[in-house]
Amino acid sequence: MLLPALIKNINQNYTDSKLRKQKDKLLQIIKIQGIKNYSDASYYTPLKEDYISIGVDSSTEALDTIKNEKRLIQGDTIEYRILSHNFNAESKKYLMEIAISVDAITETTRPLQNIAFQVLLGMILLTIMADQFYSTYVLRPLGLIIKTKLIGHKFPNFGSYDKVKTSTSDFEYLDISIYKMIETIESTFQKEREFISNASHELMTPISILQSKIENMFEQEDIADELKTRLLEMQKILNRLKSITKTLLLISQIENEQFLKEDYIPLAELLHEVYDEISIRLQDKNINLEIAIPAEWQLVKVNKFLLFNLFFNLINNAIKYNKEDGEINVVGLYQNDIFSVSINDTGIGIGAAELPFIFNRFKKFRQSLTQDSFGLGLPIVKSIADFHDIKIEVTSEKNVGSSFKLVFPAGLIKIG
């Protein structure tokens, strides 16, 4: 936009100064050679791109201007840039005009403009590239911090601290701050895990002693049956404590990654084992369990014990919160290279308001109809699923049923 005007302006200035130089030269020539030879003469080339004319001037005022004016030359009206100058020579006043046609000026303007435009374009490109290079180089540490510390793994990414190389103190500070933040989170996590783990361990020994005492008393012949019944009640309460402690310990062990993932087992076989364990509960409520898992689906590098417990708890929930004569369907789906297994029941369902909290420890929303539980079934499921990178999607409708969909990560299930 600005460029053509600028070029035009430069060109005009150049033309004007050229005209002035020509004027000076002409005056010089006239001075040396005398006006006689040139008075009342005009010179122009056949192309009429420029002309010079000298004639007697009648006006009294001194004139020395440059402006654009039209002149009629041999029948053609042509616009010229004209320098008009009057001067005295041999006691007479003359007017001198030196002109260059505007067309000729613009003709030289255009290529100039083009060249200038190309140069400018080149400069812009060069600047962009230089900027790009420079900013990538300067901002590289920031990119690295974001890539290695924030994205990539799941955040916060625990483990050893890789210092990001940078000479910029701000980035260094950012890097250290993020690391310290992660460290704080990690140590808090660690403390919580350690606490649960230690507390559970410490509880195990007294529970063990109590259980042994109750068992020994129960075996004693001289204890009345009435007392034995009360011993059994104690045993039940102790079992409750034992279950909670064992479950908490299991969750903390999973979270501390104390389990190996080395088992290979067909999924259908694992579900069959779950079925064997759970069939008595199905029978109790007359619930029909259908398992539709392709026989060739093979679990790869998993912890069988944990996955058994995952399915056991999900199916157990599907029984617990089901109605008499209800249905449970376990369906395998392979779509877009993703394996998933859905456990659908015809039970009492979960309300939309409760849905986001069902995996929280000790949250009890659904009152099961027949049994007591302490709200750790789904937290176990969640821990085991997380440990294997399995995603759980839950959908539910009150009084219609719930569906727990397990989405397996690539490689956990193979066909073969």
Added chain:
Amino acid sequence: MNVLIIEDEKALAEELEIFLTNYNYICEICFNGTTASQRIGINLYDFILIDLGLPDYDGLDLLKEAKKNNPEAVCIILTARAEVYDRIKGLDLGADDYLPKPFSLLELQSRMQAITRRKFGLKQNLVDLGGFLINLTDRTITYYNTEVNSITKKEFDLIAYLILHKNRTLSRSQLSEHIWGSIINDDYDSNYIDAHIKNIRKKLNVFAPPDWLETVRGLGYKIKISS
């Protein structure tokens, strides 16, 4: 049979002793690793029960010593630290079994018996219950040469556990701990033992009434075997 109990929790060690003495084992107790190490160096035992959480000694070192000085002994590890399980398994130090605390005394005894049978290569383990011949090795039940094949794995486990602790009343929670103990479960009071016993009776009744499988009202179940 001689049993060395290495357990720093006195109350637990004493209960173990009471229980095992009842089952005719001869028990010795050590409350710390140092004494245990000395005893292992001098005496020979049939069973060594090692608690891994000793304050003065690494239980795994005791296990090594025991295996060296007393290679015939059956070593069973007792521990409240469940996570060492994988480590022990990985090390393969020669422990014959492993029981995480809290365990049932009945479970301990049944493990000890099972190992004894395995070690001494005892012959077919047959029990005759009112015409039903129960083969604990092959896990089969026959009634006068007809196999009772409707009994499931769980049901057989229950029968076998009751036979092992014959003439004793086992509570529902003891039985359920035995057959579902390894499952981590949200229900602390789930009990399907009654349903299992009902099924067992129904299946056996086709052949003959299993009167030997008794319900002890309010307490549990027992299998009566007159020796």
